[in-house]
Amino acid sequence: PAVVPWPSGSEAGGYTLTRRVNLPYAAVVPRVLEGLRSQGFGALTEIDIAAVLRKRLGVDTQPYLILGACDADLALRALNAEPEAGVLLPCNVVIGGDGDATLVQAVDPAVMARVSGEPEVHAVAREARRLLQAALDSLQDTGTEAPQADAERRRSLSIPVAYGAVDIERAA
Numbered sequence: 001p002a003v004v005p006w007p008s009g010s011e012a013g014g015y016t017l018t019r020r021v022n023l024p025y026a027a028v029v030p031r032v033l034e035g036l037r038s039q040g041f042g043a044l045t046e047i048d049i050a051a052v053l054r055k056r057l058g059v060d061t062q063p064y065l066i067l068g069a070c071d072a073d074l075a076l077r078a079l080n081a082e083p084e085a086g087v088l089l090p091c092n093v094v095i096g097g098d099g100d101a102t103l104v105q106a107v108d109p110a111v112m113a114r115v116s117g118e119p120e121v122h123a124v125a126r127e128a129r130r131l132l133q134a135a136l137d138s139l140q141d142t143g144t145e146a147p148q149a150d151a152e153r154r155r156s157l158s159i160p161v162a163y164g165a166v167d168i169e170r171a172a
Contacts, residue, residue, distance in 0.1 A: 015111040017129070019136045021102045025063040025095065028102040028139070032067070032095055035135035041069040044090050062097035069093050069106070071131065074124050081120035088112045088121075091128060104139065106132045 021028045033043060045068035053059045070090035078085040093106045109132065113125030 015108050016105045017108055017133055017136055018106075019104045019139050020098065021104060021139050022100070023102060024100065025097040025102045028104065029065060029095055031139060032093065032104055032135070035138040036067070036069050036093065036132075038138060039131040039135045040071045040073065041091075041131065041135065042072070043093075044068040044070045063095075064097070065095045067093040067095070069132070071128060074128050074131075078121050078124040081124070082116055082118040085116060085118075085121050085124075088115070091132060093132070104136060106136060108132075 021031075023031075036043065045066070047066040047068075049064040049066060050061045053061055068090040069092070075089055078089070088109075091107055091109055091112075093104070096103045096105075109125040109128040110122075113122050116122065
């Protein structure tokens with residue numbers, strides 16, 4: 001399998017909102033869900049990538065959960081403005097084990113909205129970004145710090161891609 005760096009923060013090419021939480025994964029997941037709920041988001045989907053890899057490939061990895069977060073009001077606004085905007089929904093939020101800490105990343109909706117020329121889709125994306133950022137900011141009082149690149153600390157995580165798997169090298 002290929003090895004690709006898993007960037008964090010600004011290294012991610014500007015398409016994620018990121019928080020590194022200095023708590024174990026199991027303690028962070030309910031806090032992320034509560035932070036999302038407090039901003040009007042629900043988790044439409046929960047994909048336990050670690051469980052999928054264990055079941056399908058027999059590979060053990062750090063915990064890795066993908067949440068499909070959606071604010072119904074914002075989704076309706078976007079779909080009314082441009083029905084094709086549905087392909088941009090929901091907003092993915094990833095929670096991944098990172099040793100004794102946990103990395104939480106959300107897709108930046110403003111980046112996804114760049115594919116649309118509809119002003120209302122851009123307005124919805126700005127609002128969704130503000131709310132997702134507030135949800136991540138709510139993790140601040142749970143022992144978070146800004147993500148820092150540390151070339152000496154790297155872990156590998158397998159993520160399924162199409163019909164195979166890609167090893168993603170993560171910098172914590």
